[in-house]
Amino acid sequence: MARKKKYNAFYAQSGGVTAVINASACGVIETARAHKDKIGKVYAGRNGIIGALTEELIDTSKESKKDIAALKYTPSGAFGSCRYKLKSLEQNRAEYERLIEVFKAHDIRYFFYNGGGDSADTCLKVSQLSEQMDYPIQAIHIPKTVDNDLPFTDNCPGFGSVAKYIGVSIREAGFDVASMAKTSTKVFVMEVMGRHAGWIAAAGGLAAENEGDAPHIILFPEIAFNKEKFLKRVDRCVKKYGYCAIVVSEGAQYKDGTFLADAGSTDAFGHKQLGGVAPVVAQMVKDELGHKYHWAVADYLQRAARHIASATDVDQAYAVGKAAVEYALKGKNAVMVTIDRKKTKSYGWKIGEAPLEQVANVEKMMPRNFITRDGFHITEACRDYLLPLIKGESYPPFKNGLPQYVTLKNKAVDKKLKKKFTV
Amino acid sequence: MARKKKYNAFYAQSGGVTAVINASACGVIETARAHKDKIGKVYAGRNGIIGALTEELIDTSKESKKDIAALKYTPSGAFGSCRYKLKSLEQNRAEYERLIEVFKAHDIRYFFYNGGGDSADTCLKVSQLSEQMDYPIQAIHIPKTVDNDLPFTDNCPGFGSVAKYIGVSIREAGFDVASMAKTSTKVFVMEVMGRHAGWIAAAGGLAAENEGDAPHIILFPEIAFNKEKFLKRVDRCVKKYGYCAIVVSEGAQYKDGTFLADAGSTDAFGHKQLGGVAPVVAQMVKDELGHKYHWAVADYLQRAARHIASATDVDQAYAVGKAAVEYALKGKNAVMVTIDRKKTKSYGWKIGEAPLEQVANVEKMMPRNFITRDGFHITEACRDYLLPLIKGESYPPFKNGLPQYVTLKNKAVDKKLKKKFTV
Incomplete structure (x- = not known):
């Protein structure tokens, strides 16, 4: 044969x-x-x-x-x-x-x-x-x-690894802010990836295992941002727990689809604001409620971690x-x-x-029943789905x-075609 | 007795x-x-x-x-x-x-x-x-x-734990950018703490063990920022390695003491730019060299990690x-x-x-001999000092x-003094 x-x-x-x-x-x-x-x-x-x-x-x-x-x-x-x-x-x-x-x-x-x-x-x-x-x-x-x-x-x-990174990070930052809130930072905003769907933002919610745990608020791209409702929630949170930790998706948007990140300022040259959505949200809190804030943008750190x-x-x-x-x-x-x-x-x-x-x-979107009715956190159904993944x-x-990560030799294979192709 | x-x-x-x-x-x-x-x-x-x-x-x-x-x-x-x-x-x-x-x-x-x-x-x-x-x-x-x-x-x-976090993070982000650089992000900027001294920024340098490793450039508060020299270095780096990873101290400043972070734009209400120094540096690279960028601000994540x-x-x-x-x-x-x-x-x-x-x-400042002559990286002396700490x-x-972190009960001791004291 x-x-x-x-x-x-x-x-x-x-x-x-x-x-x-x-x-x-x-x-x-x-x-x-x-x-x-x-x-x-x-x-x-x-x-x-x-x-x-x-x-x-x-x-x-x-x-x-x-x-x-x-x-x-x-x-x-x-x-x-x-x-x-x-x-x-x-x-x-x-x-x-x-x-x-x-x-x-x-x-x-x-x-x-x-x-x-x-x-x-x-x-x-x-x-x-x-x-x-x-x-x-x-x-x-x-x-x-x-x-x-x-x-x-x-x-x-x-996804599971980003989810874990975000859960770990907001828990740690939450502990930090809780210790400083008496005289210093009261509001912390962490921006996470996910322009179209709130899966990564939702993962931050896993850190909140008990009443009062960070994060207190999650801003999903799926839920139209309502400034008044948001600020009221922040205010309540600071009054109740002494501080407020927020996870915001880079895709958080207003009802009309404008990204919060795009709603910021332009500089002298007409460039769009350089920052992401975290500083926009943080400044909003500062302007309206006067709290001292800190914010973080994890960017590539989250997906490379x-x-x-x-x-x-x-x-x-x-x-x-x-x-x-x-x-x-x-x-x-x-x-x-x-x-x-x-x-x-x-x-x-x-x-x-x-x-x-x-x-x-x-595209698979987050089911609505994974987000609490008020739009600011995850439900038990979401937690049940996410938890095993991290x-x-x-x-x-x-x-x-x-x-110690590896860098491969990446040796080239000899080309066999005469024709070149430009991309 | x-x-x-x-x-x-x-x-x-x-x-x-x-x-x-x-x-x-x-x-x-x-x-x-x-x-x-x-x-x-x-x-x-x-x-x-x-x-x-x-x-x-x-x-x-x-x-x-x-x-x-x-x-x-x-x-x-x-x-x-x-x-x-x-x-x-x-x-x-x-x-x-x-x-x-x-x-x-x-x-x-x-x-x-x-x-x-x-x-x-x-x-x-x-x-x-x-x-x-x-x-x-x-x-x-x-x-x-x-x-x-x-x-x-x-x-x-x-310090040692922040140093480790920064070293790990810039190494991981560097690997990420290196894989994307051909068609996407070529420049990554990570902002780190340290308003007065560059110790934390220096720690990022530990990740660069071999020629071409991230980070390629460190911007210290101790070294007056020279835009032209910096951009030339970024350009050279992108040409040589395909990408450029930068660690910038929040305290990076111009010769006259102006913080780079303060040199940004103001919004319609005259507020100072919301972002930190990372987006300022990233935008500078975009404007002058045209490279696609990403930036991260680790903020509290670094000290709580x-x-x-x-x-x-x-x-x-x-x-x-x-x-x-x-x-x-x-x-x-x-x-x-x-x-x-x-x-x-x-x-x-x-x-x-x-x-x-x-x-x-x-205050103990970074010795000048811990920073390379060109001002963009750490020396062997600095590496010898930092390495054991992480x-x-x-x-x-x-x-x-x-x-699983602990939250203590924190039970109050009965007060014994009648007089109150307001801080």
């Missing part, structure tokens, strides 16, 4: 990186390496899908076992990611054809795309076009997004990468790997799948007081 | 709190409890020294052994702190006299004051006045400040609290406990002391994904 031919795999990271996207890469590469009889090399795209378009492939087989294992605890995108959305097939068929040309040239028949909604869409189109072009490619989407907004999957790898990653998140990120390879070996195509919550009393999860046709371009600590190794 | 009378102790937390000031409180209380034959109760000031002035004392003997032990891993000030500087003896002798009256009423002869430069000064004056008033009080100052600016002590408890505290810092914070009680029992007075670096090749430290007369109102991880216990 003739030995079945082995094909290579292509893996790329897409969009904003997370504390655990490299754990998914680790899952993909380690699992592929465990099936050397069926999968040849895993090539990674340098800077994501751009690397495929420009034929800048990275040969992951040049990396040591130890370095690949270290991806499991290294934040960011080890091969580079990109914010580059492929246009529709109608608008730019050439891009998709180029992808397939590159895959063909490098004997790639497995396409693992690790990203959010846009990359699910790209993944689907590559699969569709490969059929049309009679070059079979199995395209598997590996979910990743701190925004937690992909459908079908119970949650998205990357591998040092305080959720062990559940790390495990799931690895598992979706591993499952993607296993699905490919089972012949699956045009699917997204999902995390399915078991219907048990205590939290459990297993790997599942969803057809990409149904995934692409659908469980467990998964500390990276430290040396000299700092986490 | 008549049994020697036991006296009570008073402990107060002063100024901005830290991730480890409660570890010092733990050292004081546990050590006092171990000497019940000599020390009666430890009363804590509710909201710092204000609690002594208003006779709002907390009876720490009502707290369980377990809860006191939990202080070792709980950030913030468990009894409340305050920003309240006692005036000079000449200006407000009444305040000092009141302190001594309260101490007298509660049979307090040990005064442990846990704070920075201002509290060292207060501590000294209480000691001096107690002699004049013929009511002997032993006043011991326990150092605490994230600013690391107290003299005589090699370093200040609280007990989850990533330095084990060295925790140990030292506990040790200075413990030593304060032991010094008091040895009859010492008007001294500050210090941390003395051993003159050995590998880092070692021991507890020492410095007379408060020499400590009060002296060593070791001292994780708090977690439950349900979040750190």
Whole structure:
């Protein structure tokens, strides 16, 4: 019997990186390496899908076992990611054809795309076009997004670790402010990511386990901001607890859709206010209630904070990468790997799948019943959903007081195509 | 032989709190409890020294052994702190006299004051006045400040943990930006505390272990900001490494002493710009070089981050609290406990002391040879000094994904004085 031919795999990271996207890469590469009889090399795209378009492939087989294992605890995108959305097939068929040309040239028949909604869409189109072009490619989407907004999957790898970071941070800052409030700072405002959905802001709510705990107020993008109601709540909170800790989503907005962050001042040159939404909210409190404030904008710190990653998140990120390879070996195509919550009393999860046709371009928003009626906090239902996702600590190794993250060699694969492609 | 009378102790937390000031409180209380034959109760000031002035004392003997032990891993000030500087003896002798009256009423002869430069000064004056008033009080100052600016002590408890947080954070954010730089963010600016001295900003420099590592640029308060030179450096960095990560001290300033943070815009109402220095620096880069940027302001998150505290810092914070009680029992007075670096090749430290007369109102600045000649980074000498201070991880216990910090009962001691005192 003739030995079945082995094909290579292509893996790329897409969009904003997370504390655990490299754990998914680790899952993909380690699992592929465990099936050397069926999968040849895993090539990674340098800077994501751009690397495929420009034929800048990275040969992951040049990396040591130890370095690949270290991806499991290294934040960011080890091969580079990109914010580059492929246009529709109608608008730019050439891009998709180029992808397939590159895959063909490098004997790639497995396409693992690790990203959010846009990359699910790209993944689907590559699969569709490969059929049309009679070059079979199995395209598997590996979910990743701190925004937690992909459908079908119970949650998205990357989110649990941001959620944990935000919960930990607002708890710690809350303790700080509580000790200072008598003579100093009475109001603390922490800005978090999530322009379209309040999942990350909601995670801050987990820190409030008992009456009076921080955060006292959460401002969600889903709830139209009402200045008067907000200030009344802050005032009540300061009177009752001595201080007020607020988590505000960068996407917090007025009823008419104007972002609070955009409602600030312009400078002498007409530039829009430089700050985010936290200073806007803090200043509002100062102007109307006169309290001394502090504010923080965690920005990238929150999504890069591998040092305080959720062990559940790390495990799931690895598992979706591993499952993607296993699905490919089972012949699956045009699917997204999902995390399915078991219907048990205590939290459990297993790997599942969803057809990409149904995934692409659908955003999962926070259910209204996850936000309290008054719009300022999370409900028990939300807490039940979120809590398991931040469980467990998964500390990276430290040396000299700092986490030891890996930087890969990222050796280039020789180009085979004569034609250059500019993105 | 008549049994020697036991006296009570008073402990107060002063100024901005830290991730480890409660570890010092733990050292004081546990050590006092171990000497019940000599020390009666430890009363804590509710909201710092204000609690002594208003006779709002907390009876720490009502707290369980377990809860006191939990202080070792709980950030913030468990009894409340305050920003309240006692005036000079000449200006407000009444305040000092009141302190001594309260101490007298509660049979307090040990005064442990846990704070920075201002509290060292207060501590000294209480000691001096107690002699004049013929009511002997032993006043011991326990150092605490994230600013690391107290003299005589090699370093200040609280600083090492902020330093570690900043080093970890800029490393993680650096990895993030490096993966995104091809198509998105090329410049990241992180603002850190330290209005007068660049110690905290310098700590960020520890993350840059190898050529090209983040941070690439540090803006110190000690080095006059030169916009042209700075932008040239950013440009070079982006060209060479693809991105540029910057740590900026909130105290960064122009040659004339104007803070960069104050040089921003005003809004329609004439309010000064709401943001900190990070957005100002980021916008400068955008305007002149056109790079996409992100910025973060860690604010209280940095000094409250007990989850990533330095084990060295925790140990030292506990040790200075413990030593304060032991010094008091040895009859010492008007001294500050210090941390003395051993003159050995590998880092070692021991507890020492410095007379408060020499400590009060002296600020320890960063030596110029800790900053590179070009003013944008730290030297090897600085690295040698800082590195041991962030060593070791001292994780708090977690439950349900979040750190479990203690909130004490903080039961009030019955007042004994009829006269009220308003601060």
